[in-house]
Amino acid sequence: MSGQETALSEHVEVREGDSQALDPQAAGPGEDTLQLSVRHLVAFACRRGDLVGNAVGPTAQEGIRAHQKLQKKRPSGSEAEYRLQAHLCCDGQAVVLTGRVDIFHPAVDLHRPVQLDEIKTTYCPPEQLREGQRQLHWAQLKVYGFCYFLQRQAETGESPGPDDRVALQMLWHNLKEKKTHTELREFSWPELEAFARAALDEYIQWHRLWQHHRQQVHASARALAFPFPEYRTGQRQLAVAAYRCLRDGGELVVEAPTGIGKTVSTLFPAVKALGENEVDQLVYLTAKNSGRQVVRETAARLHGGGLQMSLLEIQARDRTCACRLGLCSRDEDGICPRTRGFFDRLPEARRELLGQPLLTPEVVAEVADRWQLCPFELSLQMLPWADLVVCDFNYVFDPLVRLTVFQEQDERRALLVDEAHNLGDRARGMFSAVLTRSESRRAAAACRRSHPGLYRRIQSLVRALDKWVTQRREEAAGPDSEVWVTALDEAEHRPKAVTRAADKVVAEVSLLAEQAQAPPEEIAEWLKEVYRYLCIEQLLSDRHTCLTRVAKRGARWEEQELKLLCLNAGAYLQECYRQFHAVIAFSATLRPRAYVGHQLGLQPHAPYLALPSPFRSGQLGIFLCPYVDTRYRAREHATDALVDMVGRVYRSRPGNYLVFFPSYRFMQQVAERFAERYPQIGLVMQQAGAGEGERAAFLEYFTVGRRSLGFAIMGGVFGEGIDYVGEQLVGTIVVGVGLPQVSEEQELLRRASEAQDGNAGGDGFDTAYRYPGLVRVLQTAGRVIRTESDRGVVILADYRFADPFYRNLYPEHWQPRLCRRAEELSDGLGNFWETVAGE
Incomplete structure (x- = not known):
């Protein structure tokens, strides 16, 4: 093998012809120009x-x-x-x-x-x-x-x-x-x-600096070794498949069990592809802050191996804005001083940041402070000049906020979508829009004295909403209806008067901006909803429906809501994928395959790779407990059974445990009963609307050496994207099958799925309820085993878990034990922990 051949083959088994080396120092056709x-x-x-x-x-x-x-x-x-x-x-x-x-x-x-x-x-x-x-x-x-x-x-x-x-x-x-x-x-x-x-x-001065940096990136990437002594089971297979996709283009779907090391197994071959000049830029998407932290840590490890790559992390504007963080104050015109003369000071800051290995929000903010620039906008200016960009889904897919640089076709970009199981729901939200009467009235009141022209425009929008609701009432079959669904397949069915009024609001705001003026700060969030409404209105198709609600009927100020609801965003996602040379979507829970492809807009022929668990089956004890019925009508009876179950699990081997519930109300009900029966066992609960500090305090309970029992919400921040390593978590109890709550939106999703000819995602109830619930369950269960030395238990508390529908979708490495009575659960737990102790 010649020195020119890809270094990836030294660390990953690549078949002959799977890669070709490309020397970045050599000038190809037109490369000097x-x-x-x-x-x-x-x-x-x-x-x-x-x-x-x-x-x-x-x-x-x-x-x-x-x-x-x-x-x-x-x-x-x-x-x-x-x-x-x-x-x-x-x-x-x-x-x-x-x-x-x-x-x-x-x-x-x-x-x-x-x-x-x-x-x-x-x-x-x-x-x-x-x-x-x-x-x-x-x-x-x-x-x-x-x-x-x-x-x-x-x-x-x-x-x-x-x-x-x-x-x-x-x-x-x-x-x-x-x-x-x-x-x-x-x-x-x-x-x-x-x-x-x-x-x-x-x-040209900048271009030469950039080219020098890229030469260092290419050379160091080609010489880079896999950052661990050996691959876990499945990692090599994933790395090879990822490299081939990045080299050849197209799409790849990967379901890789929790703990396999998906981040390094996709990022390492992506860096290799960058070094071989197969791609020009890597874009790594995560749904949660914890995911971005893992990417940073992985990149730091690769840097430690000699890689010269620059990583840029984009953080949400609200968490980056210097004004909102109290670092500066807007002037008398409502303008942030860091935006005045921004482009005059930008070149020096840009040069200072070029080539730095980790352009985290903290690093960018430090340079932004030095040059008195908006840190969020400075990070956006660095987007074309970073080798790896790490950001949230919305910067690629959201039609309102997606970054235009990702839509340019002059670069071969690779898209790595981590936690892809979250993308379907997130995308439906991105392609939906809501306007409410109450928020619109508040926005008008905020503008009444300071911006009379804008006030009049917003008042016109309120009247248009009133008229739309009146028309729905007149057309409804029953006079007492408070929810109306309007098909949008024909233009005359659309809320055109609302759209015209919203257009005039935006035109007035844009006029203010062009004159270096700003609307009141307190209407900023409402304006975003207006922008989104107009953006989505331009995209309406048979994948949308209009949902109109009325609340507080008969009150002085009746609440009205107009929602342009996206029923499936798959086609919109596919349009975004086309802007990238290669797309790799991966998660621990991407099943069943047809449902995933339908929701994520992936090509039916896209390769689908399902990898085995890297851990021994004996590390994880799975216990099905069908003697508990957690459905809403049975929850009073289920409460006592769950209290007994939690006590048995905790006493079988005291340590750190988490119990995940489908709702706050049910969680509170069980917690109160548990505290009465087991006052000696301390209990910590997830709080609704908790901030970062409160979430960090909650996680402090789950450290090595402690014995904490926590109650949390399934699908929430503590059930996904967090690595509880070793004794940080020895068991979870999953209460219920995680079905989304019944609502008009979920029912519309169900009916739309049932009405679709040849629906690849299964029947409507599965698409709207059972599959999303299964994702929550599997993600929650995946918190327990994270490394080769971890041991722990997962208890599935609901009779439905024993149904063939669910059992056929469980991961292949699960070996569940059926416990029809509480005593069988105690026996099974005792045997499991005795076996673990004897290893």
Whole structure:
């Protein structure tokens, strides 16, 4: 095997032909030439001034319509979407600069030069735009002018002279007034050349720093060894499958039992693929903070092995914002001072962060403090310049907040979706939207004095909601109905008046933003819901339905809720996958296969890898206890049985145990009865709405050397994504089969699944209730055994656990023991712990 062949084969069995080495130092076709778009150059090197607020501006559809309208009005002989391409050398670097100018006007006589027009859509007159925005618009047009001269030189062989000029015209189209404002200026070749080359110099300096970093990444990744002495069972198989997917592209689904080491088994081959230049960037998604912590720890271990890769962790804006953390205060206009002059200070901060191994929120915040920049926005500016990006699902999939850099097709990105069992539910939420009357009224009240124009717009939205509900009442068969379901398959069934009113609210907010003003801070969350509503309304299809609710009927202020409910987000997820070279979705609970593929929008032919447990079956004792009925109508009787069960389990071998319940109410009921019967056993309970500090305090009870009994909620923060290693947890009791509560939403999911022809996910009840419940159960049970030395028990407390439906879906390494009476449970626990003690 030559030294050029992939280093992965030294650590993973890769069949012949499974990988090809690529030396990053060698120049392939076109590799010496920098391919650069005008838009990319201008955005990087010409942006100055303030960071514009987060208000939603003109949509892509509005921009396209305005462009088409103005382009159709161009005079005869002019050309729309005129392609420009310039070849040049700048500071020893060959560059191909490309772009398309909106309108090209050829010279009609000797007295008038060629003219290039650029169209920009706004909600206000151009004189009210921020100066930084105006300069950025002009920068793009000036670079187009520079490209035009070079392209003409390539076509005619004549070099531009100092007296050569081009006319540049900005066309700002005000969507609110439906007027176009023009500004025409002439520039000489020396002016445009000086401007463009200054921008190119800045970009090329950065490009060389980036290329140097990438060479270090490639070389260190190729030399990287697997960071553990040996692979666990299944790890090698997972690493090989992951590498092949990353190399060849496409999708891979992996169900890997808890404790196998999924993070390192996917991240290590991904780094190898990065080193072999099979991919350009890795994007790792997690659903919980604990998952990001595992990625950080794994990356640190790889760094310890010599890897030079840069990891960027994106944390939610609310947890990063300096103003919300009390590190700065907004000025009299409601503007954060860290956004003023943001792009003037950005270059130095960007250089400081480039190539750092771990760009955690803390590291980015430290640099942001030094340069007085918004830490969240600084992290976003570093997105294109990180080798591995770790973030939440929503930054890739959520149509409202997903990051545009991930949608660009000029990079081969690999998407690693950890905890993929959470994605289906999360995605349905991302593609759903809710507007309520009460929150809209509160938003209007907050604007009444300070923003009268916005107040009127919000009041119009409230009236539109009122009218929509009135129409639903009039059309309903029964006058006492308080819930209405409206199909959205035809345009006339949609709440168009609500949409128009919401559009006007957003237009007013965008107008304020363009004028460097801000709406009241207290309506920020409500505005997000309005933005989401408008975003989802544009995506409506047969995968949505409209759910209208009325509460507090007859009260002075009747509550109304309009919900655009997504019934299955699989098709939307598939659209997002297409933006990536390769997608790997993995979790400990991805079963059954057809249901998972249907919910996650994965291709039916995508490879599905189900791996065995790396641990011996004797490490985990599984006990089915069908003598308990946890259904709602039987819970009074079940309470005493559960109290007895918890006591038996705890006394069989005192240690750290967690009992997971389907609801807070049931948990409280059992806890009160348990405290009466076993006052000597301390009990700690999960609290609803607990913050990070309270969650950390709860976990402190579950440390080595303690004997803690905890009550928690199934599917909550303590039942997923936390590693209770060794004596931190020796057993769990799972109360009930985890079915979601019956609601209008769940029933609509059930009916939609039943109505779908050829539904691959099973019948409606399974899709809406039993499969989601099973995921919660398996995730909860997976907390017990995390390493080769762990021993523990899982008690499944409900008669339904013995049903063939569930037993057929249990993991292959489970060997459940059926306990029909409490005494059989005690005997089974005693035998298990005696066997463990004798090992």
